[in-house]
Amino acid sequence: MRLSMKGFVKHLTVAGVVALGLSSQVAFADDEALSKVYHVYVDGEHVGIVENKDVVENHIAEKISGHQDENDFTYTVNEEIDYVTETVFSSKVDNQEVIDYLDEELTIAVEAQALEIGDEVVGYFAEKELAEQVIQEYKEKYVSADVLEKIDNDSEEESEPLSVGESHIIDVSLTEEVSIKDKKVSDDEILTVEEGITLLEKGTLENKKHVVDAGDVLGSIASQYDLSLDKLLELNEDLTEDSVIKIGDELNVTAYEPYVEVVVTEEKLDEEEIAYQTEVEESEDMYKGEEEVKQEGENGTVETHYRMEKVNGKTVDMEVLDENVTEEPTNKVIVKGTKVVSSRGSGELDWPAVGGSISSHVGERWGSYHKGIDIAGVSDRSILAADNGTVSSAGWDNGGYGNKIVIDHNNGYRTIYAHLSSIDVSSGQTVEKGQKIGVMGTTGFSTGIHLHFEVYKDGSLENPADHF
Template sequence: MKETTGLWKKAAAIALLAVSLSFGTVYAEDNLKTVYHVYVGDKHIGIVDDKETAEEKVQQNLDEEQAKHEDYDVELLEDVSYVPEKIFSPSHDSKETVRELEESIEVGVSAVELTVDDETAAFLPSEQEAEEAVRSYKEQYVDAEDLKETEARDENEEPEIKDKTIVDVELSKDVEQTEKIIEASDMNDIEEAVEILQNGKNKEKIHKVEDGEVLGEIASQYDLSEDKLLELNEELGEEEPLQIDQEVTVTDTEPLTEVLIKEEGIKKEKIPHETEVVETDDLLKGEKETKQEGKDGEKEVHYYKDKRNDRTTDEGTIEEKELSQPKKEIVLKGTKEIPSKGTGDFEWPAVGGTITSKQGERWGSHHKGIDIAGVSDRTIKAADNGKVIEAEKSGAYGNKVVVDHNNGYETTYAHLKSMDVKVGDTVEKGSSLGVMGTTGRSTGVHLHFEVHKNGSLENPLDHVQQ
């Protein structure tokens, strides 16, 4: 009986304890409060009672920054996260946490980063503008329409080769795009991005001094001031002479990537004609005569040209097609020697004309020759074969030519406007000595002509007839 009563009492105690525990759990849950741990990135900022208040403060900052940067999409540089927790007795300061949150968040703008070989080139506001920057860079060296046509062509499509056709355009190094959140001050526009792709960024390099180089010359070569060059080379003195092969630190730029252009085209070119010279004694030495006119041929050339930016790196011919053959030019070259000895039979020394004054007494003095004027062609001709022994200005005679015919005779030609011969020339009968004029003592355009035999003056009219 005692044993039964003990078991009953134990069961009752356990039941009472269970009821007590159940009541305690309900009471504890009713007194727990949910708070939120606020993180910026991995950094714990504090605890807030109301997550919405914190979120509103973050959004307010975003809106304010968006108003400052209307052209960009504003975002947080680091994510803000909220981790809930239930606690009995909160002891935090929500307002302080919100203040700390406001100071901790950093706002940036959405950008597309252009990189070349993992090196940042520029940041653009959008993928469209990033692609436009790359396109604009290519268009520095390729016509926009040619580039558009090239990009529209299927990869395996053979282009129709015209006068000039851009077959392919690509970059020597790929420009990659990555989405990033950056500070607004780091954003570039399209023009800046093209400038960076084209000229790169300043990098230090070593310049070896060549014979005769001075600081100013080296600075100018790299678009540096002398002060900047000295700043880069603290060991150099402004007045200190440079040594050959001395190493000087400079800054230089080079393209981050280059535009590779393949061009083909069809053009017409001349095929130069040959010239054959045939010697003949039918012509006097020094004389030439065209027997057959030459004519250039023509060919169609399919060419190629490879360029790197604005430099041609390779060019050549793919195929040539002859359109017309060239015609050889044949030139006859005289070999016949001009005899320096006269025939003794004189020719009239002018082209027509009349005698305006004969040899003899005139105006109180003796006129040594005859004067010929009234010609339409003022060419003065050698009366016979001979050698020029005088060709110069001579007092009253003006410009005078004297020809020795090597047979005792000499002839004189005076008052010439200009002379076609010089002393030592061998002349043929009828060849030009010069042009009739009025140099020296003369009353008008005419030729004064004299004949001498063995040093004695003779009457020209005894030897020449018009």
């Protein structure tokens, strides 16, 4: 029998039992002397006889009412109570004896709802609706209530076409089967909705393996899994506090794994850039090491339709359903020079300026010896390399030359270019005869814009004018 203050569910097995020998004497019996009694059985065990079932039921109702006042749970008794009816001439009942037994042996329980995930009971709830609310609110941690309702209502309808930047959740499911079953439990086992959600989030403790990575020590591994060092050593009997662990070692640990995970299937349409490619063209008209941009690159765009699967908020799978290129990319084109300049000069020097004439020769001048020639009156202030060679130095000179370039022609000749306003080459660079190396100026000890030009052969000064 299940009894509760919200309406007893009476499990009654009635069997009409007539005392042995009654059939042979019934013709002589006085009908008014017969009476009914009730044999009471608790979980199949005979515990006594009562004159009326109300004796038992009223007592149980009173026993339950003491608990009912404490909360709104639906109470019952754990045990199954059955009755067998017997019609007798003289009743031998002991109501008190049965009541005393029931007081001693009956236990009160809550008619609860067990929330089962897979084959495991997660917890017990006072009402089915509360267990369902736990699952609902657990899902709502990853999907809004509106979306869940829409999925339930529109399960047979096709989703509307996506616009760029939009996404639709098309399905929400759980990784394990969830069921809710009737169960009698003690009231201290009943969970609230909040406790149920916390339990689902925390999960259940399971054994796992930790693979040692760079920087791992026993203490950090224990902290990672909320274990004490002693507990970690207990799980790994071959280890001590002083053990040295190596990368790749496997340690036994315990970690909480969720009872169930929420799987969200989502589709989205994104517009993404298609990166342009870079093409390289070669040119014999440009020196090796030189390059120029022939065409700037521009990214294209593509609309990509994705289907994603998220488990407890983390994307675990992504599939491209469709792609539509809306704008093709424009490749960048770079031209690179292949022309190789010999660093060895021909020995024949060219005029190092664009036009102009010698304004001052080699020789004594103003009380000192002038080592080169000065060139002025040019139509273009570009300074040109007199022959192929390697730039030995390029920069400021504190000896009065100002901005100065020195070129070693790798054939015994060396030329110097001084008083430049700017320098276009750097030390170590190979230059070609006639290549612009700087701009004429008046830096250093100079009385006007001109080029001071010197020539050396095997270390000895020569008159540049002899070469033109």
